[in-house]
Amino acid sequence: MRQGKGKDRIENMALAIHDLGKSYGGVPVFRHVELLLEEGGVYCLRAPSGAGKTTLLRILMGLERPDEGWVEGLKGRRVSAVFQEDRLCPALNAAENIRLANPGCSREALHRELLELLWEDSLAKPISTFSGGMRRRVSLLRALLSPGELLLFDEPFNGLDDQSRQAAVDYVKKKRNGRTLLFTTHHPEEAEALRARCVIWEESLKTWRLAR
């Protein structure tokens, strides 16, 4: 992937996506994607399944290469992610999983943060004993407490009940600390709660564009 034509990023832009395209087996997932994401902005990718939301995030995470186009603003930048799956080490407890991604996080501070979304009696237990919702919250905590400058969250509130969803949304607002956030969701209320600008899917053109 080409990254920046001689300069790291366009001024005030966290990410500049140019003419991005990706196909699988000759079938285009998306093409000619042109997006400019402002530094510190919150953006929400909304589209039906199969529109390549996860693929776009994976390209930005550096896990896949696009077939066409390039992205400016990724070079030398740390990314924090919430994946579609929780991707936690099952034998480790919540704090150990988070410290794996962020070894610099102090134990006391981490303990305080964990209590924002989890209960005290769950903290010593391995992730393998956690419910789906608890794992999701740990996954979210890991991403927000890691030093990534760019936050890429794939359906971060999936599997949470209404009460924990609200707590998780509030926690994202509190811990984003001005970092650029791009997330996917099927729920418009999550985009509203985070005051996100929507990136919408144009089925006829098979591309993404910022909603006006």
Added chain:
Amino acid sequence: MKHLAKQTGILLFWLAVWQAAAWLVGRPIFLVGPLETVQAFFRLLGQAAFWQSVVSSLGRIGTGFVLAFSLGLLCGAGAYAWPLFGEWIAPVVTMIRTIPVASFVILALIWTGADGLALVISFLVVFPMIYLHTLAGLQAADVQLLEMAEVFRIRFFPKVWHIYRPALAPYLISACKTALGMCWKSGVAAEVIGTPDHSIGEKLYMAKIFFSTDELFAWTAVVILLSGLFERLVLYVLERLMGEDSRKNRSKDAAGERKG
């Protein structure tokens, strides 16, 4: 308790059958019973040559195992990290696996003489098993966790310890269980052919020469005992190092997928 009583009962039954068969045959050259075997065993225990042979064979076979385990682990990891290395070493591994142990015994006798024979054979039996299982175990590491490690820039050693080690553990433990038994059987067989001085194989051979069937049985029991103890020791160390996470991982399937 009931299970133990049942097992003891079964064992006593077969020992009785063995003793009865020995009495019926009535010729100790062909078959000795458990009582004569135990008597021969205790007679051997009092001899310095017995301990010298045990230590010597244990040393040779154990060294062969440890060397093969270390090199197998290293080469398996190398083949995982650099597939070209894997392709390069593959014919050697296939050759070691397919050539009969008997041919290696003769070759090793020519190359190293009788003294190093058990070590070489134990090494050649164990190395391919550890190599192939290490490679398979590392390839079985969770791709999703590896991607997570890449995105969060998790350092090399934590990644090895928390992602590769739990994936490798069941493969390595299973390989060791098979390899430990095999290395003792082929190691002692090689000693019988090469008859190095002060070795269990030599003592088995001498028992055959002098028609000391009771000693042949006693030495066989010694091999089974040593092999069992060596296996327990190696697996204990290995499970302490690697088993904890794999045990926890197994509980994931039972408890992990509850809805939240």
